[in-house]
Amino acid sequence: WLKTFDDAILLFAGKGNNGGDAFVVARVLLLAGYSRVKVALLASGTGLGGDAKINHDAFINLGGEVHELLDDECWLQLNPELPSQKLIVDGLLGTGLESAVRGLYAEIITAINEFSGPVLALDIPSGLDADTGLPLGDAVRADATATFGFGKPGLFVTPGCEYAGRVEIVDIGIPQKWAAIEKDAIQLLTADFCRTLLPETAISAGIHKGDRGHLLTFAGSPGKSGAGLLTAGSALHCGCGLSTLALPQNLAESLEGRNPALMLEALPEVETGQIRVPEPDEIEKICAGKSALAIGPGLGLHDAACRLIETLLKNSDLPVVLDADALTLLARNPKILPPKRSLTILTPHPGEMARLLQCDTKAVQSQRLEAACELAFNLGVYVVLKGAGTVIAAPDGALTINSSGNALLATAGSGDLLSGMIGSFLAQGLEPLAAAQAGVFLHGLLADNLLASGLSRGVTVLELEQELPKTLSFLAESG
DSSP, X not given: OOOSTTOEEEEEEOSSHHHHHHHHHHHHHHHTTOOEEEEEESSOGGGOOHHHHHHHHHHHHXXXXXXXXXXXXXXHHHGGGGGGOSEEEXXXXXXXXXXXXXXXXXXXXXXXXXXXXXXXXXXXXXXXXXXXXXBSSOOOXXXXXXXXXXXXXXXXXXXXXXXXXXEEEEOOOOOHHHHHXXXXXXXXXXXXXXXXXXXXXXXXXXXXXXXXXXXXXXXXXXXXXXXHHHHHHHHHHTTOSEEEEEEEHHHHHHHTTTXXXXXXXXXXXXXXXXXXXXXHHHHHHHHTTOOEEEEOTTOOSSHHHHHHHHHHHHHOOSOEEEOTHHHHHHHHOGGGSOTTOOSEEEOOOHHHHHHHHTSOHHXXXXXXXXXXXXXXXXXXXXXXXXXXXXXXXXXXXXXXEEOOOOGXXXXXXXXXXXXXXXXXXXXXXXXXXXXXXXXXXXXXXHHHHHHHTTOOSSOOHHHHHXXXXXXXXXXXXXX
């Protein structure tokens, strides 16, 4: 952002700790050689206390320039200078904000959002709720946020991630015992963390395909056979040794050889072309030798599909991923999920989540963490609430927020791909929480790597799937 030491930099500082952070940054910039550093302080310097006062005085002692914005007239004098700045740094309000932004603070936030240059927020964009990611009245829309100590949930969930921009977590030397407590509360998915989750069998000497697990996918119906191919195919790209796609007999015959790496299980049909639900002994035979199940993508919403899911869940104790049509059917018929089936992962998008919780999508999006926790606790399952800043909730209340991914994932079949990836990690022996975490982060990393390669438009799920082996290898070996 800054090209020369003569670039103009304007920092906005509030009267609290966030303002103190702004003065620290301003002082560091002066010491680094930047000559046009100015701080706009929404208080009187004599009225500051604590670290804010200490850092204010240190900046002044270095010859720093401070404009005290004590009223609207002071702001009107400074406002015309904004277009000439090369960078604006937001240190107005921090994580302690509890009510809507008003008055001069609101006016300045509006002006910052109208600024055409880059904006850096300190700790959290001013006006953003640190827990929910909701703007309290209005909030600064930053290009990047330097957050201190730990990632705040609101920076990574919708809509907070849209205000935060790129987030960098800055180590400020918080003692390890306090760091452990904070990290136990909400886990942020990063490359370093997820690298430790990857199955060790993938690189073991003397391994054979049976050691890498076998995913059995029930997906696809007339007009939606591609969903099954994506789910079952992505499992192989994600390291699973074997992958079988179970679907109606006519579809199985038409898809024979479409993906030579896949095995197909032709399910018997009735005269209408719908699946004839297998008997329990048939289910046992179909599931024999399998390591995990993925159920739902493109399966259909007919009664036979519902009865198939119920029969599978009651007669198999394999870990399972439920997605797409399986979630819609579960919302209509909650009894198809046996109680205390803990080896179960649900992967709803916000609309599916709203149906499962019997509320509207807006309610889900405004309280994403709470919504995921509620469903996980009520059903005793693991929940992956998809969207920007995907949330993973465990039955015991453990929460995870994903930091990877971008808008390239908003394409048809992206969710089917994720189901197969999570199912693959389940089949390879990961526990449900670890499988969900690894799958979700890797799914987002696919999009991040494609965007970094210069692809910003026209990307389909096929490009995402093709990127999977490369990205998985990159994640495993980049530590």
